[in-house]
Amino acid sequence: MNTxxxxxxxxxxxxxxxMLACGNVNAQGSGKADRNDKTKTRxxxxxxxEVYERIVKAQEMVDEKxxxxxxxxxxxxxxxxxxxxxxxxxxxxxxxxVYYNMDNMRDAIxxxxxxxxxxxxxxxxxxxxxxxxxxxxxxxxxYQEALTTLDKWFVLETNPAPEPFILKAQILxxxxxxxxxxxxxxxxxxxxxxxxxxxxxxxxNLLNFAYFxxxxxxxxxxIQKTMLQTWPKARYWxxxxxxxxxxxxxxxxxxxxxxxxxxxxxxxxxxxxxxxxLFMQAEVPYNAAKLLQEKMDSGVVKKNxxxxxxxxxxxxxxxxxxxxxxxxxxxAALADHGExxxxxxxxxxxxxxxxxxxxxxxxxxxxxGLKSPDNIQISLGMCLYNQQxxxxxxxxxxxxxxxxxxxRISRQWIRVIDAEIERNRQIRLAEEAARKKRRExxxxxxxxxxx
Numbered sequence: 089m090n091t092x093x094x095x096x097x098x099x100x101x102x103x104x105x106x107m108l109a110c111g112n113v114n115a116q117g118s119g120k121a122d123r124n125d126k127t128k129t130r131x132x133x134x135x136x137x138e139v140y141e142r143i144v145k146a147q148e149m150v151d152e153k154x155x156x157x158x159x160x161x162x163x164x165x166x167x168x169x170x171x172x173x174x175x176x177x178x179x180x181x182x183x184x185x186v187y188y189n190m191d192n193m194r195d196a197i198x199x200x201x202x203x204x205x206x207x208x209x210x211x212x213x214x215x216x217x218x219x220x221x222x223x224x225x226x227x228x229x230x231y232q233e234a235l236t237t238l239d240k241w242f243v244l245e246t247n248p249a250p251e252p253f254i255l256k257a258q259i260l261x262x263x264x265x266x267x268x269x270x271x272x273x274x275x276x277x278x279x280x281x282x283x284x285x286x287x288x289x290x291x292x293n294l295l296n297f298a299y300f301x302x303x304x305x306x307x308x309x310x311i312q313k314t315m316l317q318t319w320p321k322a323r324y325w326x327x328x329x330x331x332x333x334x335x336x337x338x339x340x341x342x343x344x345x346x347x348x349x350x351x352x353x354x355x356x357x358x359x360x361x362x363x364x365x366l367f368m369q370a371e372v373p374y375n376a377a378k379l380l381q382e383k384m385d386s387g388v389v390k391k392n393x394x395x396x397x398x399x400x401x402x403x404x405x406x407x408x409x410x411x412x413x414x415x416x417x418x419x420a421a422l423a424d425h426g427e428x429x430x431x432x433x434x435x436x437x438x439x440x441x442x443x444x445x446x447x448x449x450x451x452x453x454x455x456x457g458l459k460s461p462d463n464i465q466i467s468l469g470m471c472l473y474n475q476q477x478x479x480x481x482x483x484x485x486x487x488x489x490x491x492x493x494x495x496r497i498s499r500q501w502i503r504v505i506d507a508e509i510e511r512n513r514q515i516r517l518a519e520e521a522a523r524k525k526r527r528e529x530x531x532x533x534x535x536x537x538x539x
Contacts, residue, residue: 139165139175143182155190162186173208180206181213184220193228197221215244219252226255231262250276250285257294266301273298289319296327305334322353342366357389361398368402377402377411393422400431409438420448425457430464437467445471462491469501478505 135143142165149158162183168176180203187196200221204214218241225234238256242248253276257269273295277287292315299307309331315324325348332340345363348354354363360383367376380399383389396419403412416432423429429452436445449468458464469484482505489498 134172135175135178139171139179143178146182146186150186150189155186158186159183159190173206174210177203177206177209177213181217188224193224197224197228200224211244215241218244222255226259229262231259235259235263248279250280250283250287250291253279254291254294257298261294261297266298269298270295270302286318289315303334305331309335320351322348322351322355325353326359338369342370357383360389361395364398364402368405373402373405374408377406377408391418393419393428396422397428400428400435404431404435409435413439420451424455426452426455426464427458429455430458430467433464433467433471437471440474442471442474446475462488462494466494466497466501469498473501473505473508478509481505 142161146158146161149155149161162179165171166176166179166183171179180199184196184199184203187193187199200217203209203217204221209217218237222234222237222241225231225237235256238252238259241252245252253272256272257276260266260269260272273291276291277295280287292311296308296311296315299305299311309328312324312328312331315321316328325344329341329344332338332344345354345359345366348359349363354360360379364376364380367373367379377399380389380395380402384391384395384399389395396415400412400415400419403409403415413432413435416428416435420428420432429448433445433448433452436442436448446468449464449471452458452464453461453468465484465488469481469488472478472481472484482502485498485501485505488494489502
């Protein structure tokens with residue numbers, strides 16, 4: 089399964105600009121709010137005019153991409169001894185935002201850590217900053233810190249959306265904790281369903297990867313079936329076929345491949361060859377032969393010995409010996425063993441081309457490497473018999489009889505040949521006697537006419 093190692097580095101982080109600046113400064117004179125803290129009274133939530141104006145000026149500099157100027161202004165402004173905690177929070181929040189815009193993640197993270205350390209930090213800003221920290225740590229590939237920070241965020245957020253759960257799964261992926269990815273992804277999908285939102289394709293892919301790593305191929309199979317209902321893509325049909333293979337459900341492979349084939353999703357040589365093999369396993373060799381013939385003729389499938397052999401087998405199993413012969417001849421010409429020539433000889437025998445059968449059989453024996461040389465001797469004997477070359481035919485059957493399993497059929501054929509020879513001899517004798525009788529009759533008629 090092809091999954092980029094940096095799967096979570098940038099995902100869901102392009103919206104940071106708005107999120108990082110969520111703590112917009114409040115105008116001087118805003119009201120006070122009580123915090124449920126029995127040990128201390130919260131400071132007045134207000135920003136002085138001077139602090140407000142400097143932050144606004146920094147905002148203007150950022151809009152003009154004058155980041156260094158904004159940094160100098162904000163760093164001069166930040167003084168814990170002179171600012172209230174609320175003012176510190178606003179300055180640090182915007183300072184972190186500037187660092188982020190400068191792609192300075194290290195200083196942005198350090199700044200937000202300071203922000204989170206403020207005792208009287210508003211709950212909403214604490215929650216938002218914690219999530220921002222998690223995203224920045226993910227960008228920096230500090231995955232364990234990102235995971236710890238995100239878990240803190242889940243404590244703060246009572247009603248999380250699906251996306252943070254997916255972010256957690258992506259972080260776990262980068263930590264090679266594949267089994268742990270499953271729970272947050274499935275939670276994200278449940279939350280999406282509860283909110284009447286569809287689960288995204290990328291979520292299903294992530295869940296499929298996690299189950300694949302766990303070798304839970306039953307789940308992989310079910311996920312692929314689900315995905316194919318919404319996203320009928322070739323790679324999902326192939327993944328489903330792979331799951332069937334891993335589960336030992338080879339009988340179902342053809343359904344996945346046939347669906348992809350019917351929808352025109354097969355493209356590579358190996359895919360068409362596999363499809364042909366599956367057709368043959370399903371006992372529909374004619375479909376296999378047609379597919380291979382078409383793809384070999386068009387150049388998609390290579391014209392090599394292996395593919396020619398498969399094509400010839402498909403035609404032979406389809407009882408189309410005449411169509412099998414061209415593929416067998418091509419395969420035999422490329423092979424350095426006689427096995428394919430032996431099959432070619434049998435095809436010639438089946439279509440009654442006995443001279444070609446004899447040539448192919450003798451070529452097979454000359455090349456050697458035969459699994460059953462006795463069988464090709466029998467085929468050779470049969471072809472020679474049909475050519476009425478009885479002596480050569482008996483020689484072939486005697487050679488076959490050297491193998492015990494071929495002795496009975498070889499002796500039967502030899503008896504047939506001997507009987508045929510004897511029958512032919514008797515016919516010749518009868519014909520000679522008939523000719524002699526006619527000559528004698530003709531001679532008597534001739535004498536009678538002269539008399």
